[in-house]
Amino acid sequence: MDIEQVQQKYGITGESPVIKQVIDKVMQVAPTDITILLQGESGVGKDLVARAIHGLSKRSHENLMIVNCGAIPEGIIESELFGHEKGSFTGAHEGRMGYFEKAHNGTIFLDEIADTPQNLQVKLLRVLENGEYYRVGSSKLRKVDARVIAATNKDLFSYVQDGKFREDLYYRLDTVNIRIPPLRERKEDILLIFRKFVSEFAARYDSVFRGFSDDARDLLTSYRWPGNIRELRNVAEQLVILEKSQFVDKETLQKYLKGRQKLGSTDHLPVVYNREDAENNSRHEHTSGNNDDIQLIYRALVEMRGDISDMKKMLGQFFYRNFHGEQPSKPYKEPYLLSPPASSPATDSDDNHGGGLDDDLEVPLDPNHSTASSEHHPHKDLVDFFNRNDLPTVEETEKLLIKKALDMYEGNRRKASRALGMSERTLYRKIDHYELL
Numbered sequence: 001m002d003i004e005q006v007q008q009k010y011g012i013t014g015e016s017p018v019i020k021q022v023i024d025k026v027m028q029v030a031p032t033d034i035t036i037l038l039q040g041e042s043g044v045g046k047d048l049v050a051r052a053i054h055g056l057s058k059r060s061h062e063n064l065m066i067v068n069c070g071a072i073p074e075g076i077i078e079s080e081l082f083g084h085e086k087g088s089f090t091g092a093h094e095g096r097m098g099y100f101e102k103a104h105n106g107t108i109f110l111d112e113i114a115d116t117p118q119n120l121q122v123k124l125l126r127v128l129e130n131g132e133y134y135r136v137g138s139s140k141l142r143k144v145d146a147r148v149i150a151a152t153n154k155d156l157f158s159y160v161q162d163g164k165f166r167e168d169l170y171y172r173l174d175t176v177n178i179r180i181p182p183l184r185e186r187k188e189d190i191l192l193i194f195r196k197f198v199s200e201f202a203a204r205y206d207s208v209f210r211g212f213s214d215d216a217r218d219l220l221t222s223y224r225w226p227g228n229i230r231e232l233r234n235v236a237e238q239l240v241i242l243e244k245s246q247f248v249d250k251e252t253l254q255k256y257l258k259g260r261q262k263l264g265s266t267d268h269l270p271v272v273y274n275r276e277d278a279e280n281n282s283r284h285e286h287t288s289g290n291n292d293d294i295q296l297i298y299r300a301l302v303e304m305r306g307d308i309s310d311m312k313k314m315l316g317q318f319f320y321r322n323f324h325g326e327q328p329s330k331p332y333k334e335p336y337l338l339s340p341p342a343s344s345p346a347t348d349s350d351d352n353h354g355g356g357l358d359d360d361l362e363v364p365l366d367p368n369h370s371t372a373s374s375e376h377h378p379h380k381d382l383v384d385f386f387n388r389n390d391l392p393t394v395e396e397t398e399k400l401l402i403k404k405a406l407d408m409y410e411g412n413r414r415k416a417s418r419a420l421g422m423s424e425r426t427l428y429r430k431i432d433h434y435e436l437l
Contacts, residue, residue, distance in 0.1 A: 001056070003027070010052040012045065013196050014189035018181045022049065029176050030056035035128060037113075037173045038151040040180030043230030046111065046151040049180060054107040059147055062106030065099045070112035078120055079136045082127075088137020098135065100127060103146040113173065114154040114165060121166045128172050148173075183225040183232065190221050193229060197236035207244045215250040223257055231258075254429070399434045402427070406436065 003023045007013065012023065029036060030053045038046045047066065054064040072080050079089075083098030099108055110116075116124065127133045131144050150173045159165035183190060198209045212220065225231055235256045239248060246252070392400075405416035417427040 001027075006052060006056070010048055010055060012048050012052065013193045014186060015192065016181075016186035016189045018186050019189060022178060022180055023052075025176075025178055026052050027056060029053065029178075031058060033057075033147050035147070035173060035175045036149045037156075037175070037177050038149065038180060039156075039177060040151075040153060041182045041226075041228055042153045043228035044180045044182055045229050046180055047109070049178065050107075050109040050111075050149045050151065053149055054109075054147075057107065057147065059106050063103050064106060065103040065108045065146075066111065067099050067108065068111045070115035074117045077117065078123065081120070082123070082133045082135055084136035085138045088135075092137070095135070098133075100133060100144050100146055101142070104144050105146070107147045107149060110148065110150045112152060113150040114152045114156055114159055118164070118166065121169050125166065125169045125172060128169070183228045187221050190225070190232065191217070193232055194220065194236055197233050198240060201237050201240040205241060207240050209240050209243075210245060210247045212253070213247065213249045216248050216253045219250050219253055219257075398430070399436075402430055402434065403436055406431075 001009070003020055006023055006027060012019065014020075026049060036053060038049055040046055050066070051064065054060060067081065069077065079096070079098065081098050081100055083096050083101055084092050086092055086095045110124075123133060127144065128148055131146075133142055133144065134140070135142065156165055156170050156174070160167045160170050183193075201207070202209055227234070238256050239253075243252060401420060402416070405419045406413070409415040409419070413424055413427055413431075417424045420427065422430075
């Protein structure tokens with residue numbers, strides 16, 4: 001089989017180079033018995049890759065047992081994996097085979113492996129190394145010949161460092177590591193996958209999907225898809241059912257895109273990671289040597305710089321209007337000072353930079369720069385907000401400004417939208433999103 005045939009047989013849709021590399025690696029390792037660790041975010045299709053590995057192996061005529069380790073309660077997971085004897089615990093009215101025993105001569109796929117309890121990890125290590133295990137309540141040593149494929153959406157290396165995962169088990173699982181890219185790294189595949197889902201759902205529900213406007217299609221491919229293929233599938237199903245026979249425009253599509261809060265937004269806001277995420281990504285990059293991730297981070301930083309620049313301009317116009325009661329005579333390259341310029345002259349000192357975000361940002365955000373007491377500052381809440389030790393996200397800033405404008409104009413959305421420099425329609429949508437009603 002070639003790559004295209006493998007994709008067609010196992011339902012792995014895509015023409016991007018990154019997904020082709022995944023299939024190529026699958027074809028290399030599938031004929032062997034080597035242990036494989038699949039890594040990727042939730043919803044990227046790790047189960048499809050596991051099925052392809054099993055289907056292309058010499059064990060394809062035997063069972064593929066799929067086990068979601070995160071969905072099994074800690075108290076019974078050992079029994080589920082290794083089986084138990086009659087009377088070994090309350091309710092064990094008869095003996096029972098475990099998943100490993102059912103996978104004999106076949107393959108067992110351990111999804112969400114990071115969620116296994118630590119007391120079970122040593123038993124997994126034993127069965128991985130020599131195929132030996134005990135049923136719960138039995139002293140009889142049993143043997144099994146099963147190929148193990150594990151998967152996780154966590155950074156196992158950080159789990160090892162934090163003492164949550166056994167180091168010896170980690171290295172035993174990480175013999176061959178296949179990273180499945182998120183949907184945002186294979187944008188050229190989004191429309192292909194979406195069309196596939198739409199065709200399936202249209203046939204299932206006897207419906208017709210009329211298509212997208214150009215701006216809706218652009219939004220579909222530029223959205224970051226934090227839920228990956230699973231989220232894309234859900235959106236396709238909802239559109240087929242709820243927008244039956246309708247031509248979908250950008251505003252309609254936005255109603256179905258829910259992943260705004262954490263990774264980007266329908267407005268193409270930059271990805272903002274917390275400190276723990278950044279450290280985990282750094283450790284993963286150090287161990288995997290994946291230069292593609294460096295390029296992705298670089299592009300995200302470039303996007304973030306542009307978004308911060310836009311936010312600075314919005315801040316400038318907002319403060320100018322509210323200090324002077326008029327529109328600025330010309331567009332501002334930088335945001336206006338939080339205090340009138342006469343009371344807080346800028347200097348070339350590093351102290352006058354608002355947190356070092358940008359070399360052009362010569363905006364003293366510290367209320368101490370003003371001659372007036374900060375306690376009587378007309379926008380003290382905003383001053384305090386921008387003098388936080390941590391950098392506020394773009395969404396936090398936007399939400400605060402919208403709330404401030406609504407308060408200042410006593411809920412008059414037309415005046416608030418003018419003060420913020422956005423359309424009323426956009427303001428209505430953002431009010432709904434931030435639940436400011």
